[in-house]
Amino acid sequence: MKDTLQKLNVLKLPWPADWQAIFGRDRALILEIGFGGGAFLRHLAHRFPEHNVVGIEISNRCLTRAEAMIAREELTNTRVVYAMAEAALHHLFTPTSLSQIHVNFPDPWFRTRHSHRRLMQRDTLDVIVNRLQPGGLFYLATDILEYAEMSHELLAETPGLDNVLAVPWAAELPERIVTKYEMKARRDGRSCYYFAYRRNQQPPPAMTAVQELPMPHLVFHSPITLDEVEASFEEKQFQPIAGTYIHFLRPWRSDRHILFETHIKEPTIEQRLALTLSLRHDGHYTLQLSTLGHPRPTEGVHLAVKLLGDWLLALHPGSETLVIKLQEDT
Ligand SMILES: C[S@@+](CC[C@H](N)C(=O)[O-])C[C@H]1O[C@@H](n2cnc3c(N)ncnc32)[C@H](O)[C@@H]1O
Incomplete structure (x- = not known):
């Protein structure tokens, strides 16, 4: 499998990507954004063998390591792509094509980042809603209380998603595995906040993505x-x-x-x-x-x-x- 694992990149793939051709089968798609060390991606691959699992990252080191893991474990249901979250969501996936989206510990430096570069913001959440199929699930984890509060406000103003939990966020989620970043957060004494939302039948927000045109x-x-x-x-x-x-x-x-x-x-x-x-x-x-x-x-x-x-x-x-x-x- 190692020899055939072709490096995938949002700028080289067709828009939208032909996932059926990439995986050699047409299955429900699960997306993990910013998979880092890849432990959660591996967990998704094993837990959902009947699904196709896509991980996206902007760190080449993380991509290389995940590709090695996929080849080593012969995970034919898992592929990784070099892509910014926003670009991947808009260009690689079609409306209602994702059955789950997972985001674990995004934006660790969010206080010092410009707000338009944060993952959790109105535009990204709108495209997440647009790409999830009805009944599809959106999971978010963070170890920053302010980030949890900001995400809660954004999610509460998102008519296309319903909270699966009886509380705004949970202190733990059963069946979750601990990611590398999460382990360090807990070791350093930080609490973690977990969100779980389900896509309902509300119409999705209108989307306008940048289109590909003929060569100028x-x-x-x-x-x-x-x-x-x-x-x-x-x-x-x-x-x-x-x-x-x-x-x-x-x-x-x-x-x-x-x-x-x-x-x-x-x-x-x-x-x-x-x-x-x-x-x-x-x-x-x-x-x-x-x-x-x-x-x-x-x-x-x-x-x-x-x-x-x-x-x-x-x-x-x-x-x-x-x-x-x-x-x-x-
Ligand atoms: C704090 S780490 C968390 C890694 C992993 N999810 C975990 O829990 O151990 C955030 C990860 O998101 C990636 N990342 C940051 N911004 C991103 C973006 N816009 N699109 C895709 N990945 C991104 C980073 O490269 C990094 O690996």
């Missing part, structure tokens, strides 16, 4: 040289529409090309990619998305090509657009 592309004529373009470039940042941030970081020059290193943050996905300006043999320029690193041509990428294209065209009054393949309203 711009062809233009300009008397300007690549040397002049490179010399004129200065780092720049834009927020062309609410929630979308585009940062042109630096140019990387080769003989007939300049790669513009670009960071694009959109509401449900973040990408670091390159836009390539190429001098063609007919003397025209092409500006397009480099395929380096499997970028996804989202609206943010189209906006970035438009912004960089406008800047390039403005460098010389003799510039002229020849072909423009961009989303219409960018």
